[in-house]
Amino acid sequence: MPVAARGSLAEALSLRGIRLTRQRRLLLEVLDNAPGHLNARELLQAARRTDPTIDRATVYRTLHLLKTSGLVDELDLLHLEGEEHYYERRRTGDHVHLGCPQCGTISEFETDLVTKLAQEVHRREGFTATGVRIEVRGTCKACGEAQAR
Amino acid sequence: MPVAARGSLAEALSLRGIRLTRQRRLLLEVLDNAPGHLNARELLQAARRTDPTIDRATVYRTLHLLKTSGLVDELDLLHLEGEEHYYERRRTGDHVHLGCPQCGTISEFETDLVTKLAQEVHRREGFTATGVRIEVRGTCKACGEAQAR
DNA sequence: CTGTGAATGCAACTGAGTCGCAACTACGAG
DNA sequence: CTCGTAGTTGCGACTCAGTTGCATTCACAG
Numbered sequence: 001m002p003v004a005a006r007g008s009l010a011e012a013l014s015l016r017g018i019r020l021t022r023q024r025r026l027l028l029e030v031l032d033n034a035p036g037h038l039n040a041r042e043l044l045q046a047a048r049r050t051d052p053t054i055d056r057a058t059v060y061r062t063l064h065l066l067k068t069s070g071l072v073d074e075l076d077l078l079h080l081e082g083e084e085h086y087y088e089r090r091r092t093g094d095h096v097h098l099g100c101p102q103c104g105t106i107s108e109f110e111t112d113l114v115t116k117l118a119q120e121v122h123r124r125e126g127f128t129a130t131g132v133r134i135e136v137r138g139t140c141k142a143c144g145e146a147q148a149r
Numbered sequence: 150m151p152v153a154a155r156g157s158l159a160e161a162l163s164l165r166g167i168r169l170t171r172q173r174r175l176l177l178e179v180l181d182n183a184p185g186h187l188n189a190r191e192l193l194q195a196a197r198r199t200d201p202t203i204d205r206a207t208v209y210r211t212l213h214l215l216k217t218s219g220l221v222d223e224l225d226l227l228h229l230e231g232e233e234h235y236y237e238r239r240r241t242g243d244h245v246h247l248g249c250p251q252c253g254t255i256s257e258f259e260t261d262l263v264t265k266l267a268q269e270v271h272r273r274e275g276f277t278a279t280g281v282r283i284e285v286r287g288t289c290k291a292c293g294e295a296q297a298r
Numbered sequence: 299c300t301g302t303g304a305a306t307g308c309a310a311c312t313g314a315g316t317c318g319c320a321a322c323t324a325c326g327a328g
Numbered sequence: 329c330t331c332g333t334a335g336t337t338g339c340g341a342c343t344c345a346g347t348t349g350c351a352t353t354c355a356c357a358g
Contacts, residue, residue, distance in 0.1 A: 019304065020356095021304095021306080023306070024305090040346080041345080053307075054307090055306070055307050056307095056346080057346090058306060060346060060347075061347095076225055083345080084344095098276050100276075107274075109273070111266065111270075113266050113269065117262050117283070117285070118285070121245070121260075124258070125289075125290060126289075126290030127247050127256075127287055128288045130286055131286040132284075133283070134282070134284075135281075136281050137278070137281075138276055138277045168336070169324075189315080204339070205315085206317085209314090233314070
C-alpha cells in the first residue's frame with residue numbers, strides 16, 4: 001500500500017485506523033513542517049513549545065509507530081552529529097544522503113540508482129527490497145575547493 | 150592511502166605508526182576472525198574469552214581509532230537486531246547489506262553500482278565520497294517463497 | 299452520551315557509550 | 329640493553345538515549 005503522494009501524515013495515519021490523539025497530531029505536524037532532519041530529542045523540544053506536557057515516552061512510541069507504518073525513515077546520518085538517530089518523512093523520490101564531516105552539512109541527492117539497485121538485488125538474489133538507505137560520507141564541493149587552496 | 154589488500158589489521162595499524170598494545174592486538178585478531186558482524190558488546194565478550202581483564206572502554210576507544218583510521222566500517226544494519234552498531238573490516242569490494250526482518254538474516258551483495266553512485270555524486274555535485282554505506286531492508290528469497298504458499 | 303480498549307504521563311529502570319585519573323607499558327633515544 | 333615518557337589501560341562514576349510498568353486519561357464506536 002503506497003503512501004498518499006500528498007497530504008498530511010495525520011490523514012495517512014487515520015486511513016490506517018490508528019487513533020489520532022492530540023499528542024500524535026502535534027508530533028506529526030512538527031515532523032511535516034521540520035526544515036531538516038530531526039532526532040527524537042529535537043522533536044520532543046519542538047513539540048513542547050506547543051504542548052509543554054508532552055512526554056519523552058510518547059515521542060518514542062509515536063516514532064516507533066510511524067516507522068513500522070512506513071511513514072517515516074530512520075537514519076543515523078553516518079554519526080556526523082552524534083549517536084542519535086534522525087527521522088524524516090518517507091518520500092516518493094529516491095534520494096541519498098551526503099554527509100561532509102568537515103563542515104557538518106547533510107545534503108540530499110536524487111538518483112535513479114536507488115531503484116536500479118533494488119532491481120538488481122531482486123534479479124540476482126531474489127531479495128525484495130522494501131526500503132533502501134544510502135549514506136555517503138565525503139568532502140563536499142565547498143570544503144574541497146577550500147582545501148585546494 | 151589505500152588499505153593493504155591482504156594482511157592483518159595489526160600490520161595496517163603499525164604501518165600508520167599506531168602503538169600496538171596487547172589489547173589492541175587481541176581486538177584486531179577477534180575482528181579479523183569474526184564470522185559475521187560484531188557489535189561492541191560481542192567484541193568485548195569474545196576478547197574476554199582470551200583476556201578477561203580487557204575493559205569496555207578499551208574496546209570503544211579501539212573501535213573509534215579503527216573507524217577514524219578507515220580500517221573498519223560502522224553499520225547499524227537497519228536496527229534489525231537492536232540499537233547497537235556493528236563493525237566490520239573495511240574491504241576492497243563494494244558491497245551492500247541486505248537485511249530481512251522476518252528471519253533476521255543479514256547477507257551481502259556485491260555490485261558496481263556503489264562505485265557508479267560515487268561517480269555520479271562527484272560529477273553532479275562535486276562531492277568526493279570517502280565512504281558509502283548502503284543498507285537494504287526487505288524480504289529475502291527464502292521468506293518470500295515461504296509466504297507465496 | 300457512555301463504556302472501554304488504547305494512549306498518555308510519570309517515574310524508575312536498562313544499557314550503550316564517555317570521561318577523568320592513577321597505574322602501566324610500548325617503543326624510540328641514548 | 330636500559331631508561332624515560334608519551335600514549336594507553338583499567339576502573340569507576342557518569343551521561344543520556346531509549347524502554348517499561350502502571351495508574352490515569354481519552355478517542356471514538358456503538
